[in-house]
Amino acid sequence: MxxxxxxxxxxxxxxxxxxxxxxxxxxxxxxxxxxxxxxxxxxxxxxxxxxxxxxxxxxxxxxxxxxxxxxxxxxxxxxxxxxxxxxxxxxxxxxxLQGTLGNVAAGIILALMRPYRIGEFVEINGQEGKVTNLDLLFTELETLDDRRIFIPNGQALANPIVNFTTMGRRRCIIVVGIGYEDDIDKAIEVLREVMGDDPRTLQDPPLWFGTESLGEFSVDISARAWIATDDYLQYRADMLHRIKEAFDAEGIEIPYPHSVEISKGEIELRMPPIKPRVHPGAAANE
Structure with a gap:
């Protein structure tokens, strides 16, 4: 034993x-x-x-x-x-955990394909911002108004992705309306002078101007310029400011809808007097 x-x-x-x-x-x-x-x-x-x-x-x-x-x-x-x-x-x-594992799989695909990297400015699922973090579940964006947006990688992979940083430049599109009585060629010349004189405006590709639409209140002119991605926000704000001042100096109107207020007394004064209707048979009976 x-x-x-x-x-x-x-x-x-x-x-x-x-x-x-x-x-x-x-x-x-x-x-x-x-x-x-x-x-x-x-x-x-x-x-x-x-x-x-x-x-x-x-x-x-x-x-x-x-x-x-x-x-x-x-x-x-x-x-x-x-x-x-x-x-x-x-x-x-x-x-x-089907949804979570889907995000993990999407995160692996994003890491392999690399449509965007940390530090780049992108548009994902309709949200614009700078990529601050990318893990297996979420892509974190920092928006221009300092908000943090966490986008599931599955949604990022299933929707269009716009990367504004890849080429190092971004197109700035400004649409401004002028009155129907104003000269379109003169307005385009003012836009060309304002935007072309700015050193941040890239010459290649060149500036482009054209009539975009005939609206209810204005003739809409589109101005398109290529600039460095980092200059986009300030450049657009500066151009809107300078275009408004240049149009005012040249007497070019930027129309906008007007509202007219009419008081009840004015309506009564403008209305013609109402004549009483007499039935034809009433005069015969008299």
Missing amino acids: DFDLTDLAIVWGARVLSAGLILAAGLWFAFFLSRVVRRQALNHPHIDSTLGTFLSLVIRYAVIALVLIVVLQQFGVQTTSLVAVLGAGALAIGLA
């Missing part, structure tokens, strides 16, 4: 020692491989840092899961059923 207990203790001691060595070596290898993958991803010019971090974590936890399965096998645990249970649990979790 003592011999059997001794043998049993030796066997289980060997298993515990073997399992401990496998667990220690596996954990070391998991963290070592994760660090190597992350370092290589950060040094690779075509792999985003967020994607590199995500891949390193996936590899780390995948290796740890394999190590745990091997450790359980050392104690005689049948891992086949355990793997089936873990697979079913993973499927249930995946269905419950």
